Amino acid sequence: MIAGTMALLSRPAADPLEDYRAVGFTTLDVRDTFGYLDDKQVQQGRVASLVDAEQEEIHIVDGSIETERIPEREQVWTEWIADVDDGGWFVAEQTRGTNPTFPFETIRARTNRDVDRVQFDVPQFVRNQRDADDRNWDVWMAGRKQAADSDYEVDHTNIAYGDNATKKDAIQSEIGIGFETTWRGRVATGVLYQSGYVAIHNSSWTPEQFARFVDEELLPVAFVPETDDKSEQATLEGGEEA
Structure with a gap:
């Protein structure tokens, strides 16, 4: 892997x-x-x-338990x-x-x-597999966010596995997917997460094959998210946001 x-x-x-x-x-x-x-x-x-890092130290003082974080x-x-x-x-x-x-x-x-x-545009990766002429692809895990019913609740996370994970779910999977796809005459089985994590589970894959998969399949859907500092700088340079 x-x-x-x-x-x-x-x-x-x-x-x-x-x-x-x-x-x-x-x-x-x-x-x-x-x-x-x-x-x-x-x-x-x-x-x-x-x-x-930090190490937690525990002190017993007169029968009272105190903790301290030591850099x-x-x-x-x-x-x-x-x-x-x-x-x-x-x-x-x-x-x-x-x-x-x-x-x-x-x-x-x-x-x-x-x-x-980086972060990965997972839905776009799925669309690329769907639209390619030479692909036989499927998903075995699909994770997506589900909007909360009100502004006072946090969004829900919905992760489907196995037969419960569908291609329709995968196209909406902002969180990540488990996939299997044919690519250049071989099968690629792995996971891809919006967070920037990727894994190819096939034990036979070589570094050269992985690098080519990155070049052809992952770089087109990879992007560096804009940080708060960059966003603030863009606002200052371009004027106040509407």
Whole structure:
């Protein structure tokens, strides 16, 4: 299985990733490089770093229980797969921290590019499978939001599995889907979430096949969501919003 959370570089890096060991703990380990789509390269490896964390300490004082959050630095690592110099994308098996910071801050430092977690337009991915001439596709999970009955209630989440998940549901699945589709003569079984997480469950898939699937099927439906800071800046530059 190849899986993780995807991020996009602000623009492709000048060069592929290289092994790196900081004076401290941060390490980038490039384990393999493969060619795909003629002149492109996909790499995979591991990355380790330190992230801000908190440790809860419990104190017993005169029979009373008190708790305290103590800041600390935690060691973390993850597997990754990426094409940073042509495709401009990076997929981390695990992420940590706010936004999240790990491992994307490490990649930002090594490429000198902004690295932002993406979101996927899941309904558009479904429509693309439906409209392609060579696809035999189906869904086995469909997650969508259901509007609350009033402004005082939170939206409901509706997730259908197996036979209860339909193609009609999938086209409205903002949250995510479990899918099976034929692609370039092979079957792709996996999940895709709006949050930016993708997994291909087929154990026979190679890094090159995954990279090509990213290039042809995922990048067209991936986007960097506008942050509050960017939205505020756009408002200031363009005048007050109506």
